[in-house]
Amino acid sequence: MNKLLIVVDMQNDFIDGTLGTQEAEHIVHKVVAKITEYEMAGRTIIFTMDTHSDDYPVTSEGKKLPVTHCIKDTPGWQISDAITTSIDLSKYKIYEKNTFGSSELARDLLNGLYDTATSIEIIGLCTDICVISNAMLVKTMLPEIPITVDASCCAGVTPNSHQNALEAMKMCHIEVKNNK
Incomplete structure (x- = not known):
């Protein structure tokens, strides 16, 4: 079975930075454990990174979410040290994206890059924005x-919006599990 994670x-600005939450901080160790599990099994892991530039405030997203975050090459843009340590x-594909969903990941999926995957699991931040968009x-x-989303390895902007996103994904035939 070839599982893809x-x-x-899982960037600092979403964990304990400008858009961080306690819920996000609380899932980091679970995310690290999940990544380690996949790595030890020799399974495929890919990452996405929200990536903005200095013009973020004048972008469509910046106008609707006026909190500067994930500016490329800043500490807030970096993936959590808990993961990087x-x-x-460097062994894994990282998709930088300037919006909620990764168009590059979608193209790679469409072009068969991950055709050997027999199942896909999605974890990360924020459940109600980027996780649901990529799912x-x-x-x-x-x-x-x-496709499965592990709710215990996700956090939303608020607990309520996290739960709403999980329910929406269930309606679209994405399995939601909660490995506490």
Whole structure:
């Protein structure tokens, strides 16, 4: 069985930075454990990184979410040290994205880069924005592959919006599990 793990936006600004939450801080150790589990099993892991530039405030997103975050090459843009000290990120594909979903990941899925995957698991931040966006892209590109979101390895902007996103994904045939 070839499982693929997609780790969404486990970046400092979403954990304890400008858009951080206690819920995000609380999932970091679970995310590290999940990544380690996949790595030890020799499974494929890919990462996404929210990536903005200095013009963020004048972008469409910046106008609707006027909190500057994940500016490329800043400390807030970096993937959490808890992850980077646990694994060698250079071994894995990282998709930088300037919006919620990764169009580059969608193209790679469409072009068969991950066709050997028998299932896909998605974890990360924020459940109600980037996790759900990427989950829907994956479901659209690979509708016959089972897709799971581990709710215990995700956090939303608020607990309520996290739960709403999980319910929306369930309605779109994405399995939601909660490995506490």
